[in-house]
Amino acid sequence: MLVAVRIPLVLSGGRPLSPGFRAGLGAAFVLLFLISAVELADGREARFVGLMATVPFLAAVFAPWQAVLLAGGVATAVGTVFAFFGMSQDDLSAFINVIGIGLATGIAALVAVVRQRQAERIAELAKLATIAQQAVLRPLGPKVGTLAVAGRYISATAAADIGGDLYEALDTPYGVRMIIGDVRGKGLDAVRTASIVLGSYRHVAFERADLRAIVADLDRAVARSVGDEDFVTACLVEERGGTLTIVNCGHPAPILIRRGEVITLDPPSPAPPLGFMPVVRSRVERLEPGDRLLLLTDGLAEARRDGEFFPITERAWKLLGHGTVGDGLASVESALLEWVHNRLDDDIALILMEYAGPSQPTLAPVPSWELGATN
Known part of the structure; x- marks a missing residue:
């Protein structure tokens, strides 16, 4: 039948x-x-x-x-x-x-x-x-102040784009200020801590003239909200009149891309993460027109295949030196996923900014607190 x-x-x-x-x-x-x-x-x-x-x-x-x-x-x-x-x-x-x-x-x-x-x-x-993640990580760019800026979040879990990586870029009276960080742990607790850090940062970035004072404020916010063994690694960056100032709290160093050269901007001295009372020393760099700066979390720095790390430093110019800053981050994500065969062990947050040059013939003076910061 x-x-x-x-x-x-x-x-x-x-x-x-x-x-x-x-x-x-x-x-x-x-x-x-x-x-x-x-x-x-x-x-x-x-x-x-x-x-x-x-x-x-x-x-x-x-x-x-x-x-x-x-x-x-x-x-x-x-x-x-x-x-x-x-x-x-x-x-x-x-x-x-x-x-x-x-x-x-x-x-x-x-x-x-x-x-x-x-x-x-x-x-x-x-x-x-997803809504919670989007509330924590607002879209960036395409312009923040005078800088071209793009942000990207790459989740290690296909089922949910949620984790403890964080980033923000703000146009403040003290210049364009950016933060990228990574909360120890995963899930909703990590998102909660990330939201606390970003909420505090979005306030104090407009109030504090010194990045080191912002670090102190964020450290107190983290210490009040997490356990004794929890912490947040973070890197804070300020661009003002072509001067780049970086403070680093136990976070992977930013990567500067300049005329085909790739420079890792390591801090003058190591500092512990937020939550462990970091005492930071700032690194000051003079930017040139066309410079690009990549801020990353350790999900990218530690991505590996068969024990071999993703060669972000060696490939940074080819991946990030073309098109818009958004195009550059898309290229990094595509190359990374191909490298690890679509198997990531950790979430990744990225910011890529491009400095086009001064808007005026004369450069803005370096803030007084930044002078001698590397000493």
Whole structure:
């Protein structure tokens, strides 16, 4: 017996069927066809009708309850036909199996309802996680002050773009100020700490003339909000009139790209992360038109394949020295994912800025607190 079933392409009201709906029905009808073929090949007596109870359960794996009922109804009808033609006077087991198909259809429909509700809940949680991440990490650029700036967050988890990496760029009275950081740990606790750091930074960046005072404020905010063993690595950067000032709290050093040369801007002396009362010394650099600066988290610095680290320093010019700053970050992400075969161990935050040159013929003076900062 061959049973042809036409699956409509749209639901009532013109709403297209979901891929799960089509997959569930397709798999269920393929299984029903195979069982029917075996039943036909076995002869007149109905021996395999009971196997049709698996049809609605297979549909429940992929499809919503409506598709389960449809598949189960068709399986029940087909089983009834087999039972009727294969029934003997003293054997009603085939019709008992048909009743079993009906009961299985009802149970499978309930399973599909529970599965669908759980899937919707997980989707809602993922959506809320994405919203939380976006609230913490606001989009950057394409211009902040006089600088071209782009930011990028690369999640190590495909299911959720959420983690403890953070970045921000602000146009303040003291110049364009940027921060990039990494909270110890993952998940919502890390996002909470990142939001505390960024909330404090977005306030004090406009209030403090000295980056070292900002570090002290952020350190107190972290110390009040995390455990004794938790911390936040961070790098703060200020561009003012072509002068670049960097303070580093246990974070990977920024990378300066200048005329094909790649320079790692290590701090004058190491300092512990935020939460451990860092005493920082600033590094001051004079920018040239066309200079680009990459701020990164250790997810990029420590990405590896077969024990070999991603050669960001060696490839920085080729990846970051072309197009817009957004193009450069896209190139880095593409090359990195290819290097690690799409398997990241840690989230990554990136900022790329480009200095176009002074807007006035005369450069702004270096702030007094920055003079002698490297001493």
